[in-house]
Amino acid sequence: MRRICLALPTNRACLPTLAQIGAEAAHAARRFGVAVELLVLDSAGEAAAAAHAAALRELPAVPGVTVHHLDEAAQRAFLTAAIERSGLAKPELLLDLMLPDGVSYGACTNRAFLIAAALGCDSVHRRDSDLHYQQADGAPLYPVDQELATLGRTAAAAAAAVTENALDPALAGRPVALVGASFIGELSVDVGEIERLDPQAYHEVVSLWAPMDASDREKRELVEESFRGAGTEPFTADRSVLDVLDMYRVDMCNISFHRAVYEAVPLLPARDTIGSDYFLIHVVFDAKLPAVLHNRHIVNFYTPERRTDAGFQEYQLRFAKFLLSMLYLHHIYRRMGELGGPLGSGLLGAGPAVRADLIAGLARESAGLDRAENRLRLAVVDAAYRRLGGRYAEFAELLADRGERLLDEAQADIEEFALLTEGWQRLVAAARGLGIDRAGTHAA
Incomplete structure (x- = not known):
C-alpha cells in the first residue's frame, strides 16, 4: 500500500488547523486507498501542545490514518538515535541543525522528511498552521487530491490527470517530483505595511531579493510578484499544469515532494530566516524534474502574535536574514542551472536522483563569496x-547593532547547510533503518 506523510510543523496553538488537516488525511485515505501518516511536529508551549494532543486523540477513527504527535522531546529522542545510527561526525552539531533552539523553517521540514523516511513513506505533503482550505459547493478543496493524482508517477502517465501538459516530451519518462500550489489572502511576508507607507521604500527593500546584477525591469517584476501568492481570486474550477515548475508560483504551505527529492538533499537549517525551506523547489527546477502546478490554493492569514511589537521585530529580523541569504543562494542557483544544462541531467544521477555531492560542493563554494553585496543590502534596509x-x-537601530553578527550568521548558515547535505543520505538511511516508536501514536 502506498504510504504518505501529511505533515504539519507548528510552534503555536492551532486547534482549528488540526481539525482541518485531520479531515484532509481522512479524505486521502478514503478516496485514494493510501496509508496516511498524519505527522504533527509540535514546538508549541506546554499548554498548547497538550491541547493539540487532546484534539488529535479526538479525531474520528478512519481506517488507514495514523496520527503521530511529537513534541520536541520526542523529536529530539528520535533525531539523537538516527544521528547516532548514521555514524556521522559532529553529532552534537547535527542535532542542533535538525532541532535548533529557535525558529528554523528548513529544520522543521527536514525533521518531517526524516520521520517520513522512518515511517516508510513515498512522499511528504506539507501544510502550515496558519491556513484555511477554500471551499467549493460547500466542501473543502483539499490539495491532496491533486497531489496524489500525479506525484511519483512518470510524467507520461501523469499527463492524463492534468488539465494542461506543457512539459518537454524529452522529460516524459521522469517521475513527477513535486506537486504544489500557493495561497490567497494576506501577503506571506509582513511587508504590506511598508508598501502602504512608502511604495519606493517597499521597492528598494523587496528588490534586494533579486540578484545584484538583475536589470531594473527584472527587479521591478520580482517586486510586483513577491509574497502575493495567487492573489485574492477564489477557486472556480480545477486547473493543473504539468511542466518544469515556475518557482514563484508555489509555496511551502501547500506543497508535496516525492522521496527521490527530499531523501537526496535537505533544506537549509538556517535559524530565523524566512524562505530557508524553499531550496528544493529550485533543485527541482534546475534538475528539470517534472512538476504539477495546480490551483487549490489555501487561504493564508496572520496569527495574532505577528501583529505585536515583539512579533514585528522577530519577523523583520527573519526577513533581513532572508535577504542576506540571497548572496549565497543566488550563486548556488546560477551554478545549478549551469551544471544541470538544458535538461537538468548534469544534476542527476541514477534514478534519476539529485546529486547531493554537487549541491554540497556549490554551497561550500558560495561560502567564500565577498560580503560586499550583503553590506549593501544592510545599508539599503537601514536607510x-x-x-x-x-x-x-x-528596527534599523537593532539591525545596525547586530549587522556584523548577522553577516557571520548568514555565512555560517550556508556552511552548515553544506555539512548537512554531505551527510544527509546517510542520515535518511539511518532513520529508515531505525523506524519510529509508535507508542505515542494512534489510529485516527
Whole structure:
C-alpha cells in the first residue's frame, strides 16, 4: 500500500488547523486507498501542545490514518538515535541543525522528511498552521487530491490527470517530483505595511531579493510578484499544469515532494530566516524534474502574535536574514542551472536522483563569496527603514547593532547547510533503518 506523510510543523496553538488537516488525511485515505501518516511536529508551549494532543486523540477513527504527535522531546529522542545510527561526525552539531533552539523553517521540514523516511513513506505533503482550505459547493478543496493524482508517477502517465501538459516530451519518462500550489489572502511576508507607507521604500527593500546584477525591469517584476501568492481570486474550477515548475508560483504551505527529492538533499537549517525551506523547489527546477502546478490554493492569514511589537521585530529580523541569504543562494542557483544544462541531467544521477555531492560542493563554494553585496543590502534596509520611522526606525537601530553578527550568521548558515547535505543520505538511511516508536501514536 502506498504510504504518505501529511505533515504539519507548528510552534503555536492551532486547534482549528488540526481539525482541518485531520479531515484532509481522512479524505486521502478514503478516496485514494493510501496509508496516511498524519505527522504533527509540535514546538508549541506546554499548554498548547497538550491541547493539540487532546484534539488529535479526538479525531474520528478512519481506517488507514495514523496520527503521530511529537513534541520536541520526542523529536529530539528520535533525531539523537538516527544521528547516532548514521555514524556521522559532529553529532552534537547535527542535532542542533535538525532541532535548533529557535525558529528554523528548513529544520522543521527536514525533521518531517526524516520521520517520513522512518515511517516508510513515498512522499511528504506539507501544510502550515496558519491556513484555511477554500471551499467549493460547500466542501473543502483539499490539495491532496491533486497531489496524489500525479506525484511519483512518470510524467507520461501523469499527463492524463492534468488539465494542461506543457512539459518537454524529452522529460516524459521522469517521475513527477513535486506537486504544489500557493495561497490567497494576506501577503506571506509582513511587508504590506511598508508598501502602504512608502511604495519606493517597499521597492528598494523587496528588490534586494533579486540578484545584484538583475536589470531594473527584472527587479521591478520580482517586486510586483513577491509574497502575493495567487492573489485574492477564489477557486472556480480545477486547473493543473504539468511542466518544469515556475518557482514563484508555489509555496511551502501547500506543497508535496516525492522521496527521490527530499531523501537526496535537505533544506537549509538556517535559524530565523524566512524562505530557508524553499531550496528544493529550485533543485527541482534546475534538475528539470517534472512538476504539477495546480490551483487549490489555501487561504493564508496572520496569527495574532505577528501583529505585536515583539512579533514585528522577530519577523523583520527573519526577513533581513532572508535577504542576506540571497548572496549565497543566488550563486548556488546560477551554478545549478549551469551544471544541470538544458535538461537538468548534469544534476542527476541514477534514478534519476539529485546529486547531493554537487549541491554540497556549490554551497561550500558560495561560502567564500565577498560580503560586499550583503553590506549593501544592510545599508539599503537601514536607510529605507529610517525613512519609514516609528518601529521601522527602531528596527534599523537593532539591525545596525547586530549587522556584523548577522553577516557571520548568514555565512555560517550556508556552511552548515553544506555539512548537512554531505551527510544527509546517510542520515535518511539511518532513520529508515531505525523506524519510529509508535507508542505515542494512534489510529485516527
